[in-house]
Amino acid sequence: MTGRYMKFVPREEIYENYVKKLSPISTVEILDVREALGRICAQDVLSGETLPGFNKSTFDGYAVKAEDTFGASFETPAVLKVKGQVEMGKAFKGEITSGEAVKIPTGGFVPNGADACVMIESTKEIGDTVEIYAEVRPGENLVRYDEDIREGEIVVEKGERINFGHVYTLLSLGITTIKVFRKVKVAVISTGDEIVEPESAKELTQIRDGNTHTLVSWLNLFPGVEARRTAQIVDDLNSLISSIKEALKDNDVVVISGGSSVGEKDFTTKAISSLGEVRYHGTWIKPGKPTVFGVCDGKPVLGLPGKPSSFIVSSYLFLFPILKRLAGQKDFLPVPAGMVKIEDEVEAKMRRERFFFVKVFKKDGKMCATIIPGQSMLISPFRKADGIIALPPGEGIKAGEIREYYRFDW
Numbered sequence: 001m002t003g004r005y006m007k008f009v010p011r012e013e014i015y016e017n018y019v020k021k022l023s024p025i026s027t028v029e030i031l032d033v034r035e036a037l038g039r040i041c042a043q044d045v046l047s048g049e050t051l052p053g054f055n056k057s058t059f060d061g062y063a064v065k066a067e068d069t070f071g072a073s074f075e076t077p078a079v080l081k082v083k084g085q086v087e088m089g090k091a092f093k094g095e096i097t098s099g100e101a102v103k104i105p106t107g108g109f110v111p112n113g114a115d116a117c118v119m120i121e122s123t124k125e126i127g128d129t130v131e132i133y134a135e136v137r138p139g140e141n142l143v144r145y146d147e148d149i150r151e152g153e154i155v156v157e158k159g160e161r162i163n164f165g166h167v168y169t170l171l172s173l174g175i176t177t178i179k180v181f182r183k184v185k186v187a188v189i190s191t192g193d194e195i196v197e198p199e200s201a202k203e204l205t206q207i208r209d210g211n212t213h214t215l216v217s218w219l220n221l222f223p224g225v226e227a228r229r230t231a232q233i234v235d236d237l238n239s240l241i242s243s244i245k246e247a248l249k250d251n252d253v254v255v256i257s258g259g260s261s262v263g264e265k266d267f268t269t270k271a272i273s274s275l276g277e278v279r280y281h282g283t284w285i286k287p288g289k290p291t292v293f294g295v296c297d298g299k300p301v302l303g304l305p306g307k308p309s310s311f312i313v314s315s316y317l318f319l320f321p322i323l324k325r326l327a328g329q330k331d332f333l334p335v336p337a338g339m340v341k342i343e344d345e346v347e348a349k350m351r352r353e354r355f356f357f358v359k360v361f362k363k364d365g366k367m368c369a370t371i372i373p374g375q376s377m378l379i380s381p382f383r384k385a386d387g388i389i390a391l392p393p394g395e396g397i398k399a400g401e402i403r404e405y406y407r408f409d410w
């Protein structure tokens, strides 16, 4: 695609024909499980053990045969002989037979022959016997030996993002190392004659670089990503070409801020075309319309629109999925965080899919959202936003409608 102007496609086409076609990184590294939270698992991990592995009491009390307690009440207690005491971390030697009980702590090994536990509050020990004042069913007040995790079960799947539950499970199974995909390396290039560093005392018409510094800090929060701002250049085709070339040497993805439109000094498409191919220029979304999707040396090179709100929306909708895809994550497309009741009216108009920044809160027990107004050249629409909502082309919103909401997280 080298045409001068944009040819717009729906967002889904970008996902289908661009993002999904990118090849995930294949290099893996082995990490200590304690360091792997948030990384993408590169193997199916199977449990080598069954947990808890033994029937385990869930209360302090007595291990019994349930049938011995049937009909027991305060008036007609069951009286059982106390055969001994379970010690934590030790298997009880011997077996319970009918008419017997063993004192047991929470988490203790339920002796063979016992199939339930009675809470201590429903008992009274008298000499070497115990009175039981409540009946228990078989299996009550214990965890069965294979109730939690079974040997051979997959506990983390390849392509899953490792969460705290995985870490906990792996460590509990004695698995302390795990294969993960290496981090995705992202280069971010800032362009624009008017752009100066945030530290600068600027001229009235200059703009401090909010886009790229913010994006880099945001991306570096994600455990599977390593982002760096590799260049800040003026609007010049040759400088852009050499910055992209340089960035491609050591990175998996190159992101260019600004210059994505069709103005005289918008060089993103030209630079990408001279080093590779522009697959798409323009999507039917607002904000974010002039996003550029290129491929150079087999790597995604993304031109994000410079307007602040457009830059944020395009990063969230396209860059994040691209990074997840490259990182080897199975589910890489945006997933709504939930449904929210919209408090505002939005007029139905235009053919583009529209996105609105929203503030989410709870009111009368329901999750609600208010739309933060403002056009894409502004910072304020996302300053206090929790996320965005999407409006299909041509649709409006009536106050009180329920809509999907995408939270600004990874």
Ligand SMILES: Nc1nc2c(c(=O)[nH]1)N[C@H]1C(S)=C(S)[C@@H](COP(=O)(O)OP(=O)(O)OC[C@H]3O[C@@H](n4cnc5c(N)ncnc54)[C@H](O)[C@@H]3O)O[C@H]1N2
Residues within 6 Å of the ligand: 190, 191, 192, 194, 195, 207, 208, 209, 210, 211, 212, 257, 258, 259, 260, 261, 262, 263, 266, 287, 288, 289, 290, 304, 305, 306, 307, 308, 310, 376
């Ligand atoms: N004739 C047309 N003009 C434009 C179209 C169009 O279809 N036809 N699309 C408009 C839309 S929509 C968008 S969005 C913008 C995208 O423009 P660019 O990506 O080329 O961005 P720039 O022109 O470089 O900058 C736009 C705006 O953003 C500010 N900016 C740039 N970089 C940063 C930064 N790092 N931090 C903060 N702000 C930044 C820049 O100063 C400009 O004010 O194109 C429309 N034009």
Ligand code: MOO
Residues within 6 Å of the ligand: 285, 286, 287, 288, 289, 290, 305, 307, 309, 310, 376, 377
């Ligand atoms: O897409 Mo532009 O981002 O409409 O302002």
